[in-house]
Amino acid sequence: MSATILPPSGDVPERPGGAAGPGSRGAASVTCDASGMEEIHRMFRAGFAEGPDLVAAVAAGDVAHAGVVADHLALLSTGLHAHHEGEDAALWDKLEQRAPACAAHVSRMKAQHAEMLIYLDVLDEVLPAWRASASPTDAAAVHGALDGVNAALAVHLGDEEANIVPVMETTLTQEEVDWFGEHGRKATPKGAMFLQLGAILAAQPDGGVEWQHKHLPAPVRVIWRVVGKRKYLANRAALEGKR
Numbered sequence: 001m002s003a004t005i006l007p008p009s010g011d012v013p014e015r016p017g018g019a020a021g022p023g024s025r026g027a028a029s030v031t032c033d034a035s036g037m038e039e040i041h042r043m044f045r046a047g048f049a050e051g052p053d054l055v056a057a058v059a060a061g062d063v064a065h066a067g068v069v070a071d072h073l074a075l076l077s078t079g080l081h082a083h084h085e086g087e088d089a090a091l092w093d094k095l096e097q098r099a100p101a102c103a104a105h106v107s108r109m110k111a112q113h114a115e116m117l118i119y120l121d122v123l124d125e126v127l128p129a130w131r132a133s134a135s136p137t138d139a140a141a142v143h144g145a146l147d148g149v150n151a152a153l154a155v156h157l158g159d160e161e162a163n164i165v166p167v168m169e170t171t172l173t174q175e176e177v178d179w180f181g182e183h184g185r186k187a188t189p190k191g192a193m194f195l196q197l198g199a200i201l202a203a204q205p206d207g208g209v210e211w212q213h214k215h216l217p218a219p220v221r222v223i224w225r226v227v228g229k230r231k232y233l234a235n236r237a238a239l240e241g242k243r
Contacts, residue, residue: 095168
């Protein structure tokens with residue numbers, strides 16, 4: 001059965017030192033900025049949402065085009081695996097210990113991750129065959145996996161943003177939150193950094209202008225403009241079959 005969003009589980013008890021958590025009757029004490037979680041979620045939403053159309057646009061037997069799209073979907077899958085593995089390893093236990101009233105939400109997040117993993121694993125299993133054949137039969141298997149991933153994302157991401165991110169901002173330190181971004185960067189395959197960066201920027205409401213100034217030092221922004229953006233746009237053209 002698919003996990004569903006539950007109502008808030010109640011007030012978060014006062015934290016040590018008197019700081020109230022989200023959902024408490026007093027003013028919450030914000031200790032960190034966890035908005036990066038929603039920023040990366042936008043990339044997963046946009047990337048997986050366009051996946052079915054990208055697969056459908058590959059002509060039967062066009063293994064070159066299928067390879068580009070398969071690489072793109074594999075990169076998304078790697079990123080989502082790492083994102084969830086980071087939360088499983090370094091988030092849920094902290095929230096349960098520091099904000100006990102969040103336990104019901106945490107339990108639901110774990111169940112949603114387990115459900116998501118089923119579809120991600122299927123996607124990982126069926127992509128190689130489609131990459132090699134570009135056949136309609138193998139494409140149908142990819143579509144089925146993407147349908148499952150997108151359905152699970154539709155439930156999970158909004159739930160996490162509504163019920164987990166606010167608790168993170170009153171229970172974690174900035175160093176603890178920043179660890180998740182570093183964990184995701186380390187999981188990015190060699191040579192795919194600019195492709196993932198471009199996808200993150202493209203998914204932001206303003207095209208990534210604010211995100212760049214928030215997360216990238218000035219020298220890195222220059223490298224992106226001079227080198228990275230060109231590589232990203234060339235990959236986008238190949239994804240769309242414009243070779």
